[in-house]
Amino acid sequence: MYELKLNPRAFDSIISGLKTIEIRAGKCKDSCGQCVCRMQKNQLINFTNTFDGKLLRCIIKRVQHYDSVRKLLETEGTEYTLSSTNDLEKGIKSIHNISDYKERIIKYGVYAIELSPV
Amino acid sequence: MENIQEGIFLSIKPRFVEAIVNGIKNHEFRKYKPKSPVTHFWVYTSAPISCLEYLVTTSQPVEYPNQISKPGLGNLEFDNGLKSSIYAFPINSVYKINPHIPLDKLRQFGFTPPQSFSYTKNQANLIEYIHLNTNLTQIL
Numbered sequence: 001m002y003e004l005k006l007n008p009r010a011f012d013s014i015i016s017g018l019k020t021i022e023i024r025a026g027k028c029k030d031s032c033g034q035c036v037c038r039m040q041k042n043q044l045i046n047f048t049n050t051f052d053g054k055l056l057r058c059i060i061k062r063v064q065h066y067d068s069v070r071k072l073l074e075t076e077g078t079e080y081t082l083s084s085t086n087d088l089e090k091g092i093k094s095i096h097n098i099s100d101y102k103e104r105i106i107k108y109g110v111y112a113i114e115l116s117p118v
Numbered sequence: 119m120e121n122i123q124e125g126i127f128l129s130i131k132p133r134f135v136e137a138i139v140n141g142i143k144n145h146e147f148r149k150y151k152p153k154s155p156v157t158h159f160w161v162y163t164s165a166p167i168s169c170l171e172y173l174v175t176t177s178q179p180v181e182y183p184n185q186i187s188k189p190g191l192g193n194l195e196f197d198n199g200l201k202s203s204i205y206a207f208p209i210n211s212v213y214k215i216n217p218h219i220p221l222d223k224l225r226q227f228g229f230t231p232p233q234s235f236s237y238t239k240n241q242a243n244l245i246e247y248i249h250l251n252t253n254l255t256q257i258l
Contacts, residue, residue: 001254042211043211043256044213044256055249057249059157059158061157116124116157118157118173118249
């Protein structure tokens with residue numbers, strides 16, 4: 001079972017069904033521990049709300065790798081992937097602004113993880 | 119805020135639960151299917167166990183006369199049309215609920231063992247209780 005942290009807005013959006021796809025940057029070239037590259041359909045993820053520590057369990061319905069955030073958002077759409085905006089350019093900027101995501105995505109790509117709350 | 123859950127509760131007899139856990143049974147056969155697709159079902163093991171014991175992830179059911187075409191308890195009978203059930207839900211992975219939840223506890227949330235199936239969306243308090251008070255360990 002995977003353990004991931006999630007900001008409150010994304011957390012609530014998954015619960016309400018408004019967000020069905022979580023976006024995560026690749027972490028490594030080789031498979032390792034909790035890395036997103038090891039995630040597979042039918043596995044569970046425990047999301048912890050970074051605000052209040054609440055837990056959300058989700059089933060992975062699909063994992064898709066992309067070389068860039070633009071390609072991901074163009075393919076998956078913005079409606080169910082972004083909880084902050086539906087604007088493609090703002091979405092790309094928002095994801096690139098997450099800590100070391102821009103560099104990691106250039107190196108390892110980015111993943112769309114389709115989820116369903118348990 | 120409504121929690122969109124694509125899950126159901128199923129009552130399954132102990133001998134079939136054992137077969138699921140042992141990997142012998144890889145499809146759950148049902149006469150009916152939920153109106154919308156389900157991704158998982160919570161397994162209530164019927165008497166004399168009478169506990170919520172497992173979480174099973176599933177996907178689109180095979181609908182007879184489509185064939186399962188793989189070995190497993192009941193699969194051949196299904197493929198040959200010998201079962202009364204026309205839907206076969208694949209058992210993709212199995213998680214054990216630790217600790218399991220006995221019926222007297224389940225009843226506190228208004229849960230009654232379903233004859234066919236019941237939707238998790240109608241049991242939000244029970245689902246919250248499960249998430250707060252149990253661990254899920256993957257066994258298959």
